[in-house]
Amino acid sequence: MGFFSRKRSASSAKERLQLVLVHDRTDLTPSQLKSLKNDLLKAISKYIEIDPDAVQIEIEHEGREQRLVADIPLRNATRGK
């Protein structure tokens, strides 16, 4: 790959830092975060039907504040199926 066609590195530095800071700040490893998501989905599925593939659970940050944001589309109940 030539000098001018190489992918610019600043954006990968920023993306990698975003991920690493989430884990540093929450003290959660990526695999712990994954099991947290799975446990959440399991708990919710006990009560309502959801499509696991449509679920989005992310840690978002604004300034130094972080929040766990879950977007969980619900399936309409189809009675008497």
Add this chain to the structure above:
Amino acid sequence: MTAQVITITSGKGGVGKTTAVANLANALAIDGKKVVCIDGDIGLRNLDVVMGLENRIVYDIVDVIEGRCKLKQAMIRDKHYPNMHLIPAAQTRDKNAVSPSDMVRICKELRGDSDFIIIDSPAGIERGFRNAIAPADRVLVVTNPEVSAVRDADRVVGILEAEEKENTALILNRLNPTLVKNNDMLSAEDVLDLLGIQLIGVVPEDESVLIGSNRGAPVVTDAKSRAGQAFRNIAKRIQGQDIPFMDLDQQNGLWGAIQRLTGRK
């Protein structure tokens, strides 16, 4: 008068803490302030050579703590600015010779007779760092636009938050505007967005910093140096003045001319 205690720290080593302390102290002294610098890097004394005062050391901070001398005797007067003093670190001891309460006590004694006390923190987040931040009214975190330095800075900012230190601000050092423009270096905006703290200054990568520390004469005393200008601006902001941020993109000199000629600007 009652001094403001400012601690310069970073997490990662080698990002420019000692350089920042020496330059900010000189800039404040040039502005007529009474300044005392404390080298908090016990065992790895450096501020003395960066400030060009290594030949004047008789006593150090551990001598003060262990009662071998009076605080005044360990204060080395600067060669050019009689209103600036350095309290050197001990070179042959370790960090455990000093405690956070020792630092608080020493600063308390100094406060009444100075405008600013500037503490050079060691790298890391252990005892030496704890000692350095204990008496701080304000902490300035130095980082470089680089993944591991920013990560470590974030750790430090998190600890300062937990310690309820207020008004923590960032010095982004060694920024290379050409690399930023080519998208090969994190920009100041990127770093601020990641760290979520206020900015007090951006210092460009500048070879005059090395030349200054070779001579033991910090670059703020060099009117032409870009890094020197950046440190002078930070010193003004520390004093509460509202100084606009420098346009680091402005391409001066030969390198700028070459870039314009080759159309890379």
